[in-house]
Amino acid sequence: MDMFGKKRVAIVGAGVTLFRRNLKETGKELAYHAAKMALEQAGMELRDIQSVVMGSAPDAFDGVHMKGEYLADGAGAYHKPYMRVFVGGGTGVFAPIAGWWHVASGQFDTCLVVCEEKMSSCYPHPQYAFTTIFDPILERPIGMNLIWIFALEMNRYMHKHNIKKEDIALVSVKNKRNALDNPIAQLGANITVEDVLNSEIMAWPVQRLDVSPTSDGAAAVVLVSEDVAKEVTDNPIWIDGVGWCIDSTHWTNRDLYYPDYVEYAARMAYKMAGIKNPPKEIDVAEPYDPFDYKELHHMEGLLLCKKGEAPKLTKEGVTQRDGDLPICPSGGLLGCGNPIAAAGLMKVCEIFWQLRGEAGKRQVPGDPRTGLAQAWGDLMQYGSVIVLRR
Amino acid sequence: MSVKIKHFPGEEIETKDFREGKVLFESFRSKARYAWSAGIAVSRFLEELKNGRILASTCSKCGRIMVPPRIYCEKCFKPTDGWTYVKDTGIINTFSVSFIAADASRLKEPVVVAVIELDDASPGMGIVHWLGEYGDWREIKIGMRVQAVWKPPEERTGAITDIKYFKPLKE
Numbered sequence: 090m091d092m093f094g095k096k097r098v099a100i101v102g103a104g105v106t107l108f109r110r111n112l113k114e115t116g117k118e119l120a121y122h123a124a125k126m127a128l129e130q131a132g133m134e135l136r137d138i139q140s141v142v143m144g145s146a147p148d149a150f151d152g153v154h155m156k157g158e159y160l161a162d163g164a165g166a167y168h169k170p171y172m173r174v175f176v177g178g179g180t181g182v183f184a185p186i187a188g189w190w191h192v193a194s195g196q197f198d199t200c201l202v203v204c205e206e207k208m209s210s211c212y213p214h215p216q217y218a219f220t221t222i223f224d225p226i227l228e229r230p231i232g233m234n235l236i237w238i239f240a241l242e243m244n245r246y247m248h249k250h251n252i253k254k255e256d257i258a259l260v261s262v263k264n265k266r267n268a269l270d271n272p273i274a275q276l277g278a279n280i281t282v283e284d285v286l287n288s289e290i291m292a293w294p295v296q297r298l299d300v301s302p303t304s305d306g307a308a309a310v311v312l313v314s315e316d317v318a319k320e321v322t323d324n325p326i327w328i329d330g331v332g333w334c335i336d337s338t339h340w341t342n343r344d345l346y347y348p349d350y351v352e353y354a355a356r357m358a359y360k361m362a363g364i365k366n367p368p369k370e371i372d373v374a375e376p377y378d379p380f381d382y383k384e385l386h387h388m389e390g391l392l393l394c395k396k397g398e399a400p401k402l403t404k405e406g407v408t409q410r411d412g413d414l415p416i417c418p419s420g421g422l423l424g425c426g427n428p429i430a431a432a433g434l435m436k437v438c439e440i441f442w443q444l445r446g447e448a449g450k451r452q453v454p455g456d457p458r459t460g461l462a463q464a465w466g467d468l469m470q471y472g473s474v475i476v477l478r479r
Numbered sequence: 480m481s482v483k484i485k486h487f488p489g490e491e492i493e494t495k496d497f498r499e500g501k502v503l504f505e506s507f508r509s510k511a512r513y514a515w516s517a518g519i520a521v522s523r524f525l526e527e528l529k530n531g532r533i534l535a536s537t538c539s540k541c542g543r544i545m546v547p548p549r550i551y552c553e554k555c556f557k558p559t560d561g562w563t564y565v566k567d568t569g570i571i572n573t574f575s576v577s578f579i580a581a582d583a584s585r586l587k588e589p590v591v592v593a594v595i596e597l598d599d600a601s602p603g604m605g606i607v608h609w610l611g612e613y614g615d616w617r618e619i620k621i622g623m624r625v626q627a628v629w630k631p632p633e634e635r636t637g638a639i640t641d642i643k644y645f646k647p648l649k650e
């Protein structure tokens with residue numbers, strides 16, 4: 090079995106809308122804007138596209154069930170082979186992986202991948218819509234909400250490695266500052282560790298400034314086979330590794346301090362990309378950071394450092410844009426906002442632009458050649474990883 | 480976000496638009512109702528909660544004692560082949576102290592939820608439940624020993640809430 094596909098696949102265009110708390114555009118309109126931008130950057134038109142992949146996270150957010158069908162025309166799927174992928178927060182990186190199959194299999198030469206999220210429709214807060222992801226018999230009677238369980242995970246991670254809250258807060262400080270250079274960002278800011286530690290407690294140890302905001306937005310990429318890539322661009326960015334993995338939904342039966350499933354997904358992607366020493370070979374990374382501790386948790390799961398070592402690297406400045414291993418130069422979800430599926434694909438777009446040298450003020454130095462994006466979702470159980478190369 | 484792209488689409492609705500009533504609201508409440516099956520394993524578990532006992536299932540291949548119980552071992556992918564009771568005592572694996580309710584509204588008094596690793600279950604095997612009688616939440620620690628506080632037998636309905644909460648054990 091050839092798990093690496095028949096054809097090499099490139100990204101040749103990317104687009105992202107503004108990320109905002111409330112946008113006037115509908116989900117379809119946002120999908121259209123992102124898709125159109127990605128096509129324009131690729132120098133292509135919808136008629137050049139042979140298949141479409143759509144990603145969006147829980148239907149309950151915007152109260153439209155079977156959202157894939159609803160969003161199809163905004164995503165450019167009119168009269169085309171179309172599929173929706175949906176693995177919660179992991180969707181934004183899994184959608185381009187699904188697009189990769191379409192082209193790598195040899196079935197299509199071009200595929201448009203669009204991710205959209207409109208969380209503001211769930212008023213006043215989409216948090217309540219999340220209650221329906223829990224086991225109805227054993228967990229919902231406890232009145233679970235999602236911030237609680239992330240707090241459980243953060244607390245376990247801090248306990249296991251004896252990590253202080255102020256060391257985790259540095260991630261929020263870094264990413265919000267990085268976002269000041271990002272024109273789409275919702276929450277770029279110069280804040281301090283003290284601001285984070287003094288912000289309102291939501292669910293201890295999670296405080297207001299440890300969390301990314303809810304947002305609306307969309308992102309898109311155009312994937313093509315090698316033959317097409319040579320025709321349309323001089324600087325394609327190759328998808329050299331993909332990986333994905335899910336853990337048991339019995340989340341109270343696992344040790345939440347470490348995301349095994351992210352490690353397995355990363356190992357799959359690294360094997361495909363021929364990466365043996367991730368911290369040395371990855372030049373820039375966008376791990377999923379809906380919470381500040383998650384960036385650290387995910388750096389460890391991605392084998393970018395040893396278990397428990399990510400806070401130290403952050404403190405030493407290694408993860409700054411001009412550090413040895415720049416992490417979330419886009420500003421991440423903490424700085425840009427978190428329209429869930431769109432936020433994951435935004436990370437893929439950022440790596441694409443970083444590797445093309447088009448990231449402007451956010452450009453990491455040193456002529457990066459290899460980048461990584463990762464997303465995480467479902468009931469704290471799913472990891473998706475993509476490795477891109479110039 | 481690319482220097483080659485000058486314009487990023489999206490028009491923001493501002494807070495004043497909400498205040499000035501310029502935003503159209505449509506509300507919807509789903510009338511869908513559900514009667515979930517608790518399933519083979521969890522039905523037995525719930526029955527035993529009524530008796531004040533916590534039921535686990537066991538897998539002879541990997542040797543795990545699993546709570547909540549299941550009829551198949553997801554690791555070995557074979558049927559579990561035994562039932563056993565575990566103690567209603569254990570340790571706090573992790574906890575959180577929530578100042579927001581399920582709908583993200585603010586709470587005056589926090590709610591503490593914890594993953595409890597039950598004694599006699601396999602290491603790391605926990606269930607999620609509330610903590611109670613903990614005094615000041617700042618005193619709660621991972622690794623603290625706790626015990627279930629049960630509803631009186633006549634009030635039990637065969638639900639996870641037949642356990643009122645877990646309370647720290649004085650040792």
Ligand SMILES: [Zn+2]
Nearest residue numbers: 538541552555
């Ligand atoms: Zn087993």
